[in-house]
Amino acid sequence: MKTIHRAARLALGATTGLALALSGTTPASAATWELRDLQQRICVTASGGHPSTYFVAVVVGSWSTTVQIGLRNLPPGSTSAGGTPIAPGSNYPNPGNGATTVNGFVQASIAPLPVGVYTPLLTASDGTETQSVPVTVNVKESCY
Numbered sequence: 001m002k003t004i005h006r007a008a009r010l011a012l013g014a015t016t017g018l019a020l021a022l023s024g025t026t027p028a029s030a031a032t033w034e035l036r037d038l039q040q041r042i043c044v045t046a047s048g049g050h051p052s053t054y055f056v057a058v059v060v061g062s063w064s065t066t067v068q069i070g071l072r073n074l075p076p077g078s079t080s081a082g083g084t085p086i087a088p089g090s091n092y093p094n095p096g097n098g099a100t101t102v103n104g105f106v107q108a109s110i111a112p113l114p115v116g117v118y119t120p121l122l123t124a125s126d127g128t129e130t131q132s133v134p135v136t137v138n139v140k141e142s143c144y
Helices: 002-023
Strands: 033-035 041-045 050-057 059-063 068-072 079-083 089-091 104-110 116-118 121-125 130-134 136-140
Touching: 033 121, 033 130, 041 050, 050 121, 068 104
Parallel strands: 041 136
Antiparallel strands: 033 059, 050 104, 059 089, 068 079, 068 121, 079 104, 116 136, 121 130
């Protein structure tokens, strides 16, 4: 019975490995960089939206190709001109105080919207790996 279970586990592992190889994706553990979740929030008014704002990106670790940042799943009518590309390099927290350099910005124009909470995704991609973190757009009658 143990032999059957072991053989089944081996077959499952081989199948999973083959599927990853054929799909062209890399496991999350292969990344040498990480897009940090800063839990960014913005409040905009339902009647006015926000014609031009920015979300910041913090990519830490090291990378050998340009990391492109952007936004997806924006609320209806909202747009983004994209973000600043992050050139190959590295970024690590300061060992003394833990501060980390912001190394990217993404522009967004938030359209007037019904009151509610919207959650677009801030994305970073080196062409092989894509990571995303949520940002919160809180639409209210008044932000005061």
